[in-house]
Amino acid sequence: MQQLRDTASQLMILNDEIAQTYSRYQNDRKLFCRSGCGQCCLHPGIEASVLEMLPLALHLYDQGIAESTLEALQQHTAEGCFFYQASSDDRKSGQCGVYPYRPAVCRMFGAAGYSGRSGEVLLSICKVIRADEPEAVIATEQSLHSETPPMMRHHKAQIARLDYELSKENMPIKQATLAALEKVLTKAYYAAFAE
Secondary structure: OHHHHHHHHHHHHHHHHHHHHHHHHHHHOOOOOOOOEOHHHHOOOOEEOHHHHHHHHHHHHHOOOHHHHHHHHHHOOOOOOOOEEEOOOOOOEEEEOOHHHOOHHHHHOOEEEEEOOOOOEEEEEOHHHHHHOHHHHHHHHHOOOOOOOOEHHHHHHHHHHHOHHHHOOOEEHHHHHHHHHHHHHHHHHHHHHHO
16 A cells, blocks of 8 residues: 555656646646636547556545545436536536646646657647637747647656556546546555555
């Protein structure tokens, strides 16, 4: 169990660095997220690794709600992230219920670089930001040949170095959270026998 905690602690430090890097880039390029926007949280295709969900799973375990959260997640059928707390009828406005423990993908979302098929740097950008800040998007896309944005693959590689097994596969965020909770609960069960 201690090894999971050590890995999660290292990941939390790295996640803070990742969040600062992407936030700084978005602020410098004037690519601001809309206040209270939760549209990315509703996207069914958001993926994370089990490792990315490990700090949250440990936090839920420490709060004594890992098992009940596991059961609730198994029953969850709504589109989007289980931890998203909508504040509007259309669910497009809201907030993250576990913000300090959100995975790296949520910290990179908004505006980030990725490599195209020919190795060129492309900009992955939220459609809401694209609609809200069209001039800034155009300027940023035109600057890609001279100013490389933070690259998602670079930060995913940093995460993978912490624990290859737990980070080797991306899956829908619900499945990654379930797997992380099961990992923590299993380790805790066997750790109780070692005491």
